Each structure stands twice: as structure tokens, then as C-alpha cells.
Amino acid sequence: MEMYTNLFNKMAASCFNKCASRKHKENDLALGEMSCADRCVAKYIEAQEKVGVILQKANEAQMKQQQSVADMQNAMQNSFGGR
Amino acid sequence: MTSPNDQQHHPISQIPSIYQSIMSHSRGNSLSSAHYTSQAALHHPISFYGSSQSTSTPAGPLVDSSASPHQVDMSRGALTMRGLPYPQPWARANASPAELPPNFDWLSESCGSKAAIGVIGGGAMGLVMGVFLGALTDMTPPVTIIEGKEVPQAPLKEQMRTTLRATADKSLYWCRQFAFITGVFGGSECLVEKYRGKHDVWNSVVSGCITGAAMQAKQGPQASAAGCGGFAVFSLVIDSFMGTHS
Numbered sequence: 001m002e003m004y005t006n007l008f009n010k011m012a013a014s015c016f017n018k019c020a021s022r023k024h025k026e027n028d029l030a031l032g033e034m035s036c037a038d039r040c041v042a043k044y045i046e047a048q049e050k051v052g053v054i055l056q057k058a059n060e061a062q063m064k065q066q067q068s069v070a071d072m073q074n075a076m077q078n079s080f081g082g083r
Numbered sequence: 084m085t086s087p088n089d090q091q092h093h094p095i096s097q098i099p100s101i102y103q104s105i106m107s108h109s110r111g112n113s114l115s116s117a118h119y120t121s122q123a124a125l126h127h128p129i130s131f132y133g134s135s136q137s138t139s140t141p142a143g144p145l146v147d148s149s150a151s152p153h154q155v156d157m158s159r160g161a162l163t164m165r166g167l168p169y170p171q172p173w174a175r176a177n178a179s180p181a182e183l184p185p186n187f188d189w190l191s192e193s194c195g196s197k198a199a200i201g202v203i204g205g206g207a208m209g210l211v212m213g214v215f216l217g218a219l220t221d222m223t224p225p226v227t228i229i230e231g232k233e234v235p236q237a238p239l240k241e242q243m244r245t246t247l248r249a250t251a252d253k254s255l256y257w258c259r260q261f262a263f264i265t266g267v268f269g270g271s272e273c274l275v276e277k278y279r280g281k282h283d284v285w286n287s288v289v290s291g292c293i294t295g296a297a298m299q300a301k302q303g304p305q306a307s308a309a310g311c312g313g314f315a316v317f318s319l320v321i322d323s324f325m326g327t328h329s
Contacts, residue, residue: 021283025326031273031276031282034192035276036280
């Protein structure tokens with residue numbers, strides 16, 4: 001849940017900085033700003049997904065490494081204890 | 084003023100005067116105006132015969148009237164306020180598609196609609212302009228003097244008929260021209276803006292170039308280029324004066 005809040009806030013801030021003009025002449029988004037916002041949101045979410053996949057892979061690799069270190073420690077302790 | 088016997092036969096006499104309702108303390112802390120229900124606010128006919136109907140809020144799920152009970156308090160026969168419904172525009176995000184009002188955004192936001200509106204509006208303006216221009220310039224026939232002698236004028240009815248026909252032809256001509264210009268300009272401006280994703284004056288310049296080129300397309304590429312340049316400059320000037328609306 002916190003991730004989604006963070007995502008929404010950052011996406012809104014960055015897409016507004018890129019797409020909306022600072023001269024507020026009318027209350028609605030203009031047509032160009034609307035299409036820019038659509039594209040910005042789509043790109044942002046796609047980028048987030050890709051980064052999420054890579055992050056997950058990195059996490060898994062790290063977990064595997066930690067697991068293998070723990071296994072080696074266990075094996076050494078067992079071999080010492082068995083002596 | 085009221086007696087228990089009167090409650091069935093004379094319900095109108097149950098309504099206290101405003102003075103009475105303010106000054107009476109029979110309800111404790113609640114003011115009598117706190118019993119004004121939303122149903123009464125909608126000006127539906129209220130039955131004074133003490134039957135309390137259970138009505139659901141007629142406004143729908145996007146309106147919050149949780150402050151008012153669904154039971155309409157008809158027993159007193161008086162208009163009392165319990166809580167008015169208020170609209171909740173933010174509830175659209177959570178409403179199911181069955182509850183939302185029908186969405187007509189595509190009608191105003193799509194480029195085809197803008198082009199169609201331009202065609203219709205431009206055509207109407209062209210008709211009006213053609214009527215004015217035609218009526219003012221077509222009243223005299225083109226040839227009035229041949230070899231020094233004046234050509235006899237036709238009778239009035241014939242003159243009127245020819246004037247009307249010339250005016251109609253001219254107004255149709257202007258109608259076609261204006262409809263084409265406005266439709267192409269509107270549609271191309273919408274397409275260019277959607278493609279660029281920005282809202283500034285260069286959308287009008289590019290679409291002006293496209294419109295000018297389309298107008299002169301039958302007369303060759305050089306005329307198209309000239310039309311493009313001319314119309315682009317024209318729309319740049321106009322939009323710089325009018326501000327970047329779109």
C-alpha cells in the first residue's frame with residue numbers, strides 16, 4: 001500500500017512537471033496536455049514494472065547467496081561437531 | 084392551538100406558525116428546522132394525512148444524503164429540515180459503471196467531432212456571409228449600356244428572381260469554402276496537438292499550413308506552398324492576439 005501511494009505521488013509530480021503548462025488559462029487540461037499525461041503515465045508504469053522485475057531478480061539472487069552462505073556455515077559446524 | 088382530536092381531521096392546523104415552532108421547546112434540543120427532509124426539498128407533493136412513506140434517496144449513489152433518514156417525516160405535516168443531500172464529485176472514482184452518468188467525453192474530445200463541428204459551424208457562417216455579400220452586390224445586372232443605348236430593365240419580378248438566384252449561388256459558394264476551411268483547420272489542429280502533446284501556438288501554425296495547402300491543392304504544388312505560408316502566418320497572427328486557446 002505504501003508502495004502504491006509513493007508511486008502515485010511521484011508519478012503525479014513528475015508527469016505534471018513534464019506535461020502541464022504553468023500558465024493556467026483554463027481549468028481543464030488541454031488536448032495536448034491530456035495526451036501527454038496519458039503517455040507519461042503509461043511510460044511511468046511500464047518503467048516501474050520493468051524495474052520491479054529486475055529488482056525482484058536481484059533480491060532472489062541475494063537471497064540465494066545468503067542461503068548458500070548459511071548452508072556452508074551449517075555444514076562446517078556439523079563437521080566440527082561430529083568430530 | 085392544536086388539540087389531539089384535530090390530528091386526523093384538520094392536519095393543516097397542525098402546522099405551527101414559525102414563531103411557535105421557534106419558541107416551542109417541545110422537542111428538546113433539536114430545532115424544528117432540523118426535521119426538513121430532503122424529500123421536501125425536492126418539492127414533491129407532500130401528503131398531509133400523516134402517512135409516513137419510506138422513500139429512497141432519488142438522487143443516486145454519487146450524492147450523499149446519509150445525514151437525512153430515508154423515512155420522510157410526514158406526521159407533523161410541517162416542512163422541517165434534517166439534512167440536505169450534497170453531491171460528491173469524488174465518488175466517481177469508486178462508483179461502479181452502472182451508477183455513473185453516461186460519458187460523452189468522446190463527443191467533445193475526439194478529433195473527428197472537432198472537424199465535424201468545424202464543418203457545420205463554418206458552413207453556417209459561410210451561408211450568412213454569402214447572403215450579405217450576395218444581396219449587396221447582385222442587385223444591378225452586369226450589362227447596362229450597349230452601344231450607347233441603355234438596356235431596358237426587366238420587370239421587377241424578374242429582377243428579384245435573378246438577384247435571389249445569384250445570392251443563393253454565392254452563399255452556397257461561401258458556405259462550401261468556409262465549411263472546408265474550418266473543418267480542415269479544426270481537425271488538423273486537433274491531430275497535431277494530440278501528436279505533439281503540447282498546447283501552444285505552433286499547433287495552429289502547422290494546421291494553418293495544412294489548410295492553406297489543401298485549399299490550393301488543385302492548382303499545383305507552388306500554389307499549395309504559397310497557400311501554406313500565407314495561412315500559417317495568418318493563423319499565427321490571429322492566435323497571438325487571441326491567446327493560446329484551443
